[in-house]
Amino acid sequence: MFTGIIEEIGKVRAAHRDRLVVGARRVLEGVKIGDSIAVNGVCLTVTAFSPESFTIGVMPETLRRTNLGELSPGDEVNLERALGAGAPMGGHFVQGHVDGTGRIVSVTREENAQIVRTSASPEVMRYIVPKGFIAIDGVSLTVVDWEPASFTVSLVPHTQANITLTSKKRGNTVNLEVDIIGKYVERFISARQGTITEAFLAEHGFIQ
DSSP: OBOSOOOEEEEEEEEOSSEEEEEOSGGGTTOOTTOEEEETTEEEEEEEEETTEEEEEOOHHHHHHSSGGGOOTTOEEEEEEOOOTTOOOOSOOBOSOOOEEEEEEEEEEETTEEEEEEEOOHHHHTTOOTTOEEEETTEEEEEEEEETTEEEEEEOHHHHHHSSGGGOOTTOEEEEEEOHHHHHHHHHHHHHTTOOOHHHHHHTTSOO
């Protein structure tokens, strides 16, 4: 589990079909083989490390569902270690399980804020709501505006300086993970469909 608060921007040192080597410093503090680190919002397992880099394995499913397959040496990535017990919860619950990718539609400025509009598939957009949470490349952000095929987020100066999203251009691919609460609510409602009857309401005190 992660929070979507990026700890460090790392740099890809090597990109292979089955693994990535990422240069970093802060997320390597106390690291052990088998630890989880989110790379652009994707929860991955550390298989090797040195004082200045770590290696993570990637599977075909990971490459199909995320933007990690597009990475090349020199590319920057957002990094976050898994949430430790008792650690502050600054963003929202991010699993590191990417729901799909989106594409940057536009990047504009409004005074000191940077407004990023991202398109997504209907399967992802159904869970996105104004003022709700969304993780873009692992960054916990609040949805500002919603349209059927796209949404916007607003980046404050501190966020702009500490994530890779500000360097994205129109057409670039980003990883999207929706708020898990929306998925559970949908599953609960689906499971209850057809079970709310007059007898059910009477039994639970809603009608006399």
